[in-house]
Amino acid sequence: MTLFLKDDTQFLFFLAVQSDGVHSVLKTSTAKISKELEISQQTVSRKLRELKRDGLISMDASPSGCSISLTSDGIELLRLQFFALQKLFQQNKNRVLQGKVKIGLGEGRYYISRPFYLKQFKNLLGFKPFFGTLNLEVEQAELAGFVSALPSIEISGFETDERSFGKIRAFKVLVEGKQPAAILFPERTAHKKNEVEIIASINLRKKFGLNEGNKVRVSRA
Amino acid sequence: MTLFLKDDTQFLFFLAVQSDGVHSVLKTSTAKISKELEISQQTVSRKLRELKRDGLISMDASPSGCSISLTSDGIELLRLQFFALQKLFQQNKNRVLQGKVKIGLGEGRYYISRPFYLKQFKNLLGFKPFFGTLNLEVEQAELAGFVSALPSIEISGFETDERSFGKIRAFKVLVEGKQPAAILFPERTAHKKNEVEIIASINLRKKFGLNEGNKVRVSRA
DNA sequence: ATTACTAAGTTCCGAGTAC
């Protein structure tokens, strides 16, 4: 249990995030890390040596920098934490999300049809979306509980001459228990926290005859 | 970023686990927590007050004990960590493919050595393959996730007087993290969906001392 | 440029105790 209080875990976590994967090798320097974390280069140096001593990372330091990778013990420590958090958020999960239809201004139509997004929707979600979103008003807490139980899918952003399109976090779901669809969370845009956008291969509003205020049931895919 | 180093996060994590859920109220005492974490009652008391001051928990302390619950900010902090870990482990799943060696009948040897294929392997994959394939048994879903993230390379088919050789879809990969290789999907032949063929410039089975049933790690090139 | 040692400065912890 004491494990939980050691901030070594948090340091390890940071390294894994920096490596952008738990199996990668991170080429960096103590100075770089120290700037990111806003602690001294000396402390980083010491902490890395401690993690190495404790068998959580392997590290080679030289006058040209250091390369770091997590050992299987280190990965296991993070995985334990992951499982604990998963249990925490999933047990508390709602298997179903209730929402009320909001007729929006149709902005969704535009960004969904951008080719760079479209391609990813097809690859990562498994369908070519209808060019329009179904907007649902939901309980914020319920939404959080619902999506926390689902694997998140990342749709990359991109830039054009005129503007940039941010990353989108997506979750595969079923609408009314049967229609495959996806909840989208655009990361940049100032998004109302109690509203979600849903896309599917077909026109959801038409298929289910939905009007402003109608209730919709979204469940796990 | 500094967030990562604050062990407050770990303390918060502990409290959530103790509450057995992120929305519950934990009735306890500083002494109880101090025993679990093997730190002093005084430190627990102080840390709780700090978390309260920072808006991560709400807490009421009295001579009869204390009751603690996470605030939405506190829950959000844990959720962020959960998402980051999820991404870390989830993405890693798609970056690495685990397979088990299947010793086949050596049919691969034949078609790989056809000059029309050979030429394309050299041009498109960047190596002249060893005349033999390494067959791996894999999880079908894992395989799908793995290759979907890779650019696919198309090797054209051709015909001889006797028979025709179909297109091959290929993906550049690394075997055991270092050996450049390629996964091949012959398009025509009735291919088991949970088996892949891998070629490299050298004899993979020999280089890595592989026998039937041995585990092999394939990662992105 | 690096890493990492030493020494000094700072923060943190917990025993004793008040309430």
Place this chain on the structure above:
DNA sequence: TGTACTCGGAACTTAGTAA
């Protein structure tokens, strides 16, 4: 039983450097 204050010593961090 509780929580939480004080304060001395332990632990940690970092500036200055060496290599």
